[in-house]
Amino acid sequence: NAGVTQTPKFQVLKTGQSMTLQCAQDMNHEYMSWYRQDPGMGLRLIHYSVGAGITDQGEVPNGYNVSRSTTEDFPLRLLSAAPSQTSVYFCASSPPRQGSGRTEAFFGQGTRLTVV
Amino acid sequence: GDSVTQMEGPVTLSEEAFLTINCTYTATGYPSLFWYVQYPGEGLQLLLKATKADDKGSNKGFEATYRKETTSFHLEKGSVQVSDSAVYFCALLSGSARQLTFGSGTQLTVLP
Numbered sequence: 292n293a294g295v296t297q298t299p300k301f302q303v304l305k306t307g308q309s310m311t312l313q314c315a316q317d318m319n320h321e322y323m324s325w326y327r328q329d330p331g332m333g334l335r336l337i338h339y340s341v342g343a344g345i346t347d348q349g350e351v352p353n354g355y356n357v358s359r360s361t362t363e364d365f366p367l368r369l370l371s372a373a374p375s376q377t378s379v380y381f382c383a384s385s386p387p388r389q390g391s392g393r394t395e396a397f398f399g400q401g402t403r404l405t406v407v
Numbered sequence: 408g409d410s411v412t413q414m415e416g417p418v419t420l421s422e423e424a425f426l427t428i429n430c431t432y433t434a435t436g437y438p439s440l441f442w443y444v445q446y447p448g449e450g451l452q453l454l455l456k457a458t459k460a461d462d463k464g465s466n467k468g469f470e471a472t473y474r475k476e477t478t479s480f481h482l483e484k485g486s487v488q489v490s491d492s493a494v495y496f497c498a499l500l501s502g503s504a505r506q507l508t509f510g511s512g513t514q515l516t517v518l519p
Contacts, residue, residue: 295450324506333411333496333509334451349506381450383507394500395441396507398450 293317297382297399304372304406312367312402314382322385323365324396327351327378334381340365372406379403409434413497413510420487420517428482428513430471430497438501440464440473440480445494445512454482454495487517 298313316323324339336349340359354376356368365384369376383396414429432438439458443451455464460475469484480497497510 326509331511333413333511334507335509336506339506383451395453395456396451398443398452400448400450 295382295384295397295399297380297402299402300400301403302405304369304404306372306374306406308372310369310372312369312380312382312404314365314367314399315363316365316382316384316397317363318384318386318397319362320384320386320397321362322387323359324349324383324385325355325357325365325367326381326383327376328381328401329378337367337380369404374406377404377406409438409499409501409508411497411499411508411510413513415511415513417514417516420515422489422517422519423486424517426482426484426487426491426515428495428497428515430480430482430510432478432480432497432499434478434499434501434508436501437475438499440471441498441500441507442469442471442480442482443496443498443509445496447493451496487515489517489519491515492517 295316321342325337326334335351338357340346346357380402382399385396410433412431441456442454444454445451455466457464457473463472471482494512496512498507
């Protein structure tokens with residue numbers, strides 16, 4: 292089972308460049324999200340999606356765009372990279388909520404991005 | 408808003424020592440609580456969870472009990488191994504929210 296797949300694993304960008312971080316899941320999860328991980332700050336939510344065609348902002352959305360044209364894919368776009376966006380990025384997906392249960396998130400292996 | 412406060416690291420222990428990583432939370436209603444583990448170079452994996460007060464989550468020798476009266480979910484293991492070296496994150500999911508709120512993470516290093 293592939294689970295959540297992120298590409299690339301590593302990337303170096305120059306300030307001002309744009310790029311797209313890819314995320315795909317094969318579990319038919321409706322909910323997907325992007326986090327960034329910075330030392331001492333845990334994981335902070337960038338954007339999330341509750342289903343195809345529906346996206347919303349998280350805690351730190353500035354400088355990032357997302358779209359959700361299919362259930363499987365949730366790419367994250369950096370419009371004009373800045374050194375402050377140097378971080379490790381994680382994509383996650385969650386299955387539908389069942390009753391009063393709270394479901395866990397499944398994470399990709401991360402993309403380590405450096406902006407110089 | 409929701410928040411999670413974790414014991415600051417790094418934590419360094421000898422093999423077979425007892426481990427406690429403290430976690431307290433602030434949330435409305437009755438959140439579900441999670442511990443995630445991140446091994447070097449990998450993504451986060453769910454270690455254990457508890458969905459209501461007094462539940463105990465357990466996995467791989469780790470345990471945590473959902474204490475509503477103290478709003479805590481401390482992680483414990485009786486005898487750590489070198490292979491337990493990782494970063495541990497406490498997290499919560501509350502109300503109608505679908506996104507997790509994470510603590511800042513605790514780096515654990517176990518020495519042989």
